[in-house]
Amino acid sequence: MAQLVDMPKLSDTMKEGVLRKWTKQEGDSIEPGDVIAEVETDKATMDFEAFDSGVLLKRLVADGATVPVGAPIAIFGEAGEDTSALEAEAQGRKGGAAAKPAGNGASKAPPASAQAPTAAPAPAAPAVQPKPAPAATAPRASEAAPAPKAAPTQGRVLASPLARRLADELGVDIRAVSGTGPGGRVVERDVRAAAAAPAPAAAPAPAAAPAPSGPADANLPNPLVPERRTAPRPEAAVAPSEDTVIPLTLMRKTIARRLLESKTQIPHFYLTADVDMDAAMGFRQQVSEVHGAKLSVNDLILKAVALGLKRNPECNASWTDEGIVRYARIDISMAVAIDEGLLTPVLRNVDKKTLGQIAEEARALATKARDRKLRPEEMTGGTFSVSNLGMMGIRDFSAIINPPESAILAVGTVRKEPVVKDDKIVIGQRMALTLSCDHRVIDGALGAKLLQTIVGILERPMTLAF
Amino acid sequence: MRTVQFREAVREAMSEEMERDESIFLMGEEVGFYNGAYKVSQGMLEKFGERRVIDSPITECGFAGLGIGAAMVGLRPIIEFMTWNFSMVAYDQLINHAAKTFQMSGGQINVPIVFRGPNGPANQLGAQHSQATESLFTHVPGLKVIAPGTPKDAKGLLKSAIRDNNPICFMESEVMYGDTGEIPDGEYTIPIGVGDIKREGSDCTIIAWSKMVKVALQTAEALAAEGIEAEVLDPRTLRPLDEDLIVQSVKKTGRCVIIEEAWPFNGVGSEIAYRIQSRCFDDLDHPVERLNSLDVPAPYHRQIEMSIRPNAEKAAKLVKKVLYLE
Numbered sequence: 001m002a003q004l005v006d007m008p009k010l011s012d013t014m015k016e017g018v019l020r021k022w023t024k025q026e027g028d029s030i031e032p033g034d035v036i037a038e039v040e041t042d043k044a045t046m047d048f049e050a051f052d053s054g055v056l057l058k059r060l061v062a063d064g065a066t067v068p069v070g071a072p073i074a075i076f077g078e079a080g081e082d083t084s085a086l087e088a089e090a091q092g093r094k095g096g097a098a099a100k101p102a103g104n105g106a107s108k109a110p111p112a113s114a115q116a117p118t119a120a121p122a123p124a125a126p127a128v129q130p131k132p133a134p135a136a137t138a139p140r141a142s143e144a145a146p147a148p149k150a151a152p153t154q155g156r157v158l159a160s161p162l163a164r165r166l167a168d169e170l171g172v173d174i175r176a177v178s179g180t181g182p183g184g185r186v187v188e189r190d191v192r193a194a195a196a197a198p199a200p201a202a203a204p205a206p207a208a209a210p211a212p213s214g215p216a217d218a219n220l221p222n223p224l225v226p227e228r229r230t231a232p233r234p235e236a237a238v239a240p241s242e243d244t245v246i247p248l249t250l251m252r253k254t255i256a257r258r259l260l261e262s263k264t265q266i267p268h269f270y271l272t273a274d275v276d277m278d279a280a281m282g283f284r285q286q287v288s289e290v291h292g293a294k295l296s297v298n299d300l301i302l303k304a305v306a307l308g309l310k311r312n313p314e315c316n317a318s319w320t321d322e323g324i325v326r327y328a329r330i331d332i333s334m335a336v337a338i339d340e341g342l343l344t345p346v347l348r349n350v351d352k353k354t355l356g357q358i359a360e361e362a363r364a365l366a367t368k369a370r371d372r373k374l375r376p377e378e379m380t381g382g383t384f385s386v387s388n389l390g391m392m393g394i395r396d397f398s399a400i401i402n403p404p405e406s407a408i409l410a411v412g413t414v415r416k417e418p419v420v421k422d423d424k425i426v427i428g429q430r431m432a433l434t435l436s437c438d439h440r441v442i443d444g445a446l447g448a449k450l451l452q453t454i455v456g457i458l459e460r461p462m463t464l465a466f
Numbered sequence: 467m468r469t470v471q472f473r474e475a476v477r478e479a480m481s482e483e484m485e486r487d488e489s490i491f492l493m494g495e496e497v498g499f500y501n502g503a504y505k506v507s508q509g510m511l512e513k514f515g516e517r518r519v520i521d522s523p524i525t526e527c528g529f530a531g532l533g534i535g536a537a538m539v540g541l542r543p544i545i546e547f548m549t550w551n552f553s554m555v556a557y558d559q560l561i562n563h564a565a566k567t568f569q570m571s572g573g574q575i576n577v578p579i580v581f582r583g584p585n586g587p588a589n590q591l592g593a594q595h596s597q598a599t600e601s602l603f604t605h606v607p608g609l610k611v612i613a614p615g616t617p618k619d620a621k622g623l624l625k626s627a628i629r630d631n632n633p634i635c636f637m638e639s640e641v642m643y644g645d646t647g648e649i650p651d652g653e654y655t656i657p658i659g660v661g662d663i664k665r666e667g668s669d670c671t672i673i674a675w676s677k678m679v680k681v682a683l684q685t686a687e688a689l690a691a692e693g694i695e696a697e698v699l700d701p702r703t704l705r706p707l708d709e710d711l712i713v714q715s716v717k718k719t720g721r722c723v724i725i726e727e728a729w730p731f732n733g734v735g736s737e738i739a740y741r742i743q744s745r746c747f748d749d750l751d752h753p754v755e756r757l758n759s760l761d762v763p764a765p766y767h768r769q770i771e772m773s774i775r776p777n778a779e780k781a782a783k784l785v786k787k788v789l790y791l792e
Contacts, residue, residue, distance in 0.1 A: 160750060160751045160752060161747050161748045161749065161750050161751075162720045162748065162749050162750055162751040163751060164748070165748045165749070180790065181752075181790050182790075187751050187752070187790050188720060188751040189790070
């Protein structure tokens with residue numbers, strides 16, 4: 001029995017996906033787990049795996065097409081089956097933003113069926129569905145919430161009427177919510193929890209992030225990734241001879257939307273302090289010598305922030321309409337610039353990890369981010385963000401809060417400058433830290449206390465060894 | 467405010483109305499000389515005399531029919547059934563005559579009559595005398611059914627019932643007659659068809675009437691100790707039903723448990739549940755749950771009898787179920 005295959009929802013915030021590339025041809029036999037296409041979401045390009053065995057009878061959209069979640073993209077079935085009825089159905093339920101080729105209309109036109117007139121968003125999908133990338137919408141493993149009995153991401157969603165209505169009101173995608181009711185039914189508390197939980201983090205984007213954007217700078221280094229000290233190469237960006245419009249990628253749209261929300265809806269205030277980095281730089285040197293481990297300044301800061309949050313748990317919190325959620329875990333989002341934009345992989349339980357573990361994990365996450373291999377759960381659920389532009393020579397800057405977190409620490413460069421010590425002017429190392437706080441959660445004195453704690457730890461770096 | 471027993475509240479309502487209107491009379495088994503089987507009409511024979519407080523033989527079909535006839539010709543009878551269980555032999559009178567005459571006479575003949583008495587099981591009365599009969603009467607168009615849960619509601623509603631021009635089934639409970647409660651000083655009435663929130667809450671609506679109001683309040687108290695705030699809604703009148711109040715409450719809480727002493731099948735609770743799903747579908751987080759007596763004739767043995775009845779413990783379990791806590 002032939003079935004329509006729909007655009008899967010591969011992340012919480014995904015509303016549409018770009019079918020980057022089909023990896024199977026029409027007529028190919030498919031086994032469960034086979035990758036049939038690459039799908040670009042707002043966060044990453046992911047493999048789209050088949051869930052059932054069968055034959056890819058018909059591809060309904062062309063490479064590069066942008067397709068709303070839930071809209072049909074292919075027909076699956078047994079060899080030789082008539083697909084005309086399903087093609088007609090697919091036309092009928094094409095999503096609101098009908099599939100269109102990405103890239104300024106330049107790429108090849110999709111097949112006729114993909115240009116069908118717009119209709120209501122696709123209803124629930126049929127039972128036979130490709131499996132979304134593993135755990136794409138599963139809740140964070142670190143969360144102590146009751147284990148979901150089912151996590152329907154496609155097909156019929158079991159949800160109480162109240163949960164459905166509330167999901168609409170709160171803008172929660174009910175298909176991405178794990179139900180804790182009988183049979184996995186999504187109930188009110190699940191929707192409220194989903195609405196209150198940290199939404200998938202995308203881009204705290206420091207306002208000062210260098211963004212020489214454009215198609216030409218594909219080779220630009222990733223300036224926010226610690227340890228990549230490659231100097232920026234502005235010359236790599238060739239000025240176009242005339243004005244051009246660069247099509248918005250999903251990631252760019254997501255960054256824009258979330259940051260606009262953050263800067264307009266969160267009452268930011270900023271606190272800046274200088275850290276005397278002499279001891280920290282010496283400590284880092286010692287550790288590197290003894291362990292041979294590469295320890296970045298950023299690693300020290302991540303640990304210092306985690307310990308600072310542990311001592312100031314009021315700052316490790318989120319504003320929700322229900323109340324301020326104070327987190328039991330300290331998961332730090334780490335802003336990583338990549339060619340296309342910015343990602344925020346999350347380091348879990350940083351306060352409980354050694355500097356060595358932090359260095360290793362931070363590096364691994366940054367690499368994955370650059371390769372766009374981060375899974376959604378590796379980018380969601382941070383409780384605090386760190387954005388570091390020190391390696392770009394930035395002295396200090398104010399970062400935009402990454403909602404629903406309540407604060408972000410902007411880290412400037414470690415600079416040598418004349419300082420007064422024992423009434424003498426000597427060469428000292430200084431680093432500016434700017435904490436952006438959500439005033440609804442963190443008041444001035446509280447933010448100052450957190451910053452003071454972090455500064456104190458960095459100035460007495462032996463603390464970091466514990 | 468005065469504190470009175472439920473039986474005193476019923477008596478006050480009847481006496482005050484009989485003083486006000488000479489066309490009202492009380493008839494039933496042992497209502498006069500014996501002061502009522504449950505002492506509801508104590509002193510009324512002395513006060514109003516034999517013409518207005520009339521002892522009848524054990525003939526429910528007869529005295530119910532006589533009352534209906536009297537109502538048709540302009541009197542306002544109050545017919546006491548010693549218990550609603552005995553109304554079964556007068557069922558034809560209530561259903562076919564009291565309920566239908568207004569319509570069948572083209573609106574020419576009113577039947578302003580109140581049938582009242584204890585409803586529901588008491589203690590160890592055996593299967594034939596231990597049943598909650600409200601659904602038998604709410605089923606019938608033309609009858610109004612009232613089931614108050616407090617002395618205050620009983621007095622206010624009975625006065626409204628006596629003044630109403632339609633046949634009314636007024637259901638008390640013999641285990642409630644000794645319950646006490648505050649009632650307002652002076653004259654007051656409570657309109658028929660208006661429910662009452664007996665306790666405010668935000669997490670779940672518990673609907674209960676008559677004797678079960680007490681169970682609902684106990685349930686809510688026990689749940690409050692666990693941080694669950696249940697709202698207790700007493701419709702007071704089962705037909706007409708204060709549907710708007712129910713809808714308003716369920717929309718607020720998103721969950722509903724109905725406690726009903728009667729059997730589950732075709733009960734008043736089923737009707738309420740239907741109306742809730744019909745009007746509150748998008749507000750429900752869990753299907754409406756009902757707690758009834760078990761679907762069996764009442765056992766005589768005390769322990770077994772108690773085990774088939776609704777109680778606060780069972781109700782609390784259901785509330786937790788609709789909150790997905792159990």
